[in-house]
Amino acid sequence: MDSGDQAPAPEYSEDGVDLSLIRWMLTLTPAQRLEFLEERVNEILAIRERNAGA
Amino acid sequence: MPEHKLTATLRALREGGVEFILAGGLAAVLHGAPVTTFDVDIVHSRTDENIARLLAVLESLDAVFRIQPERRLKPARSHLAGTGHLNLITRYGPLDVLGSIGSGLTFAELVPHSTELEIGEGLRARVLDLETLIEIKAGLGSEKDLATLPILRRTLEEKAKRQGR
Numbered sequence: 001m002d003s004g005d006q007a008p009a010p011e012y013s014e015d016g017v018d019l020s021l022i023r024w025m026l027t028l029t030p031a032q033r034l035e036f037l038e039e040r041v042n043e044i045l046a047i048r049e050r051n052a053g054a
Numbered sequence: 055m056p057e058h059k060l061t062a063t064l065r066a067l068r069e070g071g072v073e074f075i076l077a078g079g080l081a082a083v084l085h086g087a088p089v090t091t092f093d094v095d096i097v098h099s100r101t102d103e104n105i106a107r108l109l110a111v112l113e114s115l116d117a118v119f120r121i122q123p124e125r126r127l128k129p130a131r132s133h134l135a136g137t138g139h140l141n142l143i144t145r146y147g148p149l150d151v152l153g154s155i156g157s158g159l160t161f162a163e164l165v166p167h168s169t170e171l172e173i174g175e176g177l178r179a180r181v182l183d184l185e186t187l188i189e190i191k192a193g194l195g196s197e198k199d200l201a202t203l204p205i206l207r208r209t210l211e212e213k214a215k216r217q218g219r
Contacts (some may be wrong), residue, residue, distance in 0.1 A: 015204040022205070022212045030171045030181075030208040037083050038060050041092055045086040 059146040060096045061174045063115070066146075070111035073099035075168045077155055077190075082202070084171055085184040089202055089211040091177060093148035097182075098134065099151060099161040105134045108151070115144035141193045156190035184210050 011019045025033060060080065067074060074193035076084070079091025083131045098108055112129055119127045129140050129151065137160070154160050158205040173179050188206050191199040 013204070013208045015210040016207075017204050018088070019208060022086065022209050024089050025083075025086040025209070026098065026212060026216055028086070031174050031177075033083050034080075034173050034219060037080070040090065041060070042091070044155065045092075052117065 060094055061177065063144065063146045063149055063172065064179050066111050066115055066179050067096065067108075068109050068179065070114070070197075072108045072111055073101075073104050073161065074108075075161060075164050075182050076178045077152065077164075078150070079188065079202070081187055082206055084210065085187075086175060087202075087206050088131045088183070088203055093150055095150045095152060096213050097155055097161050098165055099215070103113060104137075105131055112142070112144070112151075115146060115149070117142040117144045117149060119143075120148060138161055146165055146178045153188070156193055159190070184213070 014018055028036065064076070077097055078093070078094070078095030079089055080094055080160045082089050083091065098104060109129070109131055117129060117150040119125075119129070120143045123143055129142060133140055134153070135149065137158060139153070140151040142151060155164070164182060164186070165180070168180045168182050170178050171181050174180075184206060187208065188203065191203055191206065
């Protein structure tokens with residue numbers, strides 16, 4: 001990307017919800033959403049375990 | 055640490071012939087809400103036959119109550135027959151088995167407010183709809199439930215826009 005390009009402004013609802021994240025989720029099928037959640041949960045738990053006691 | 059297997063939990067329930075509705079954060083994610091959740095929440099049918107099937111699946115998943123897990127307290131038929139909430143830990147991760155949710159809504163009352171979704175290869179599950187999930191969380195009014203409401207409401211709006219409603 002040309003460094004002179006202006007990044008598109010993030011879009012939030014009035015109550016602060018990231019609408020781009022919702023729109024991205026809605027491009028996935030329910031099965032893909034579940035798979036993504038499952039991967040993220042396992043990644044988070046692995047990080048927690050590595051930092052247990054920290 | 056055992057790997058979290060949300061799909062495996064649901065597959066075991068389906069293959070065991072258990073009638074249930076998926077609720078909570080996982081239902082929200084399946085409807086497209088970008089939230090994170092670590093447990094599987096189900097509202098089960100409390101017929102004798104279904105309780106027997108559920109009990110067999112829970113046994114196969116080594117389910118015990120999450121509170122004082124060292125005591126290895128197993129859920130019993132009488133627990134599953136009630137309207138209360140059973141917070142369990144299984145070999146695939148946390149599983150909450152709910153006899154009712156919100157203002158005492160049972161499986162039979164929630165069926166019309168749910169839809170069957172394909173949630174994995176050859177795996178379908180009945181999932182509570184987003185409108186009802188929002189109503190229930192708003193009614194509960196706990197800080198935890200209220201915190202996710204804006205995300206659920208905006209997801210519902212965005213879905214409606216995509217569907218041209």
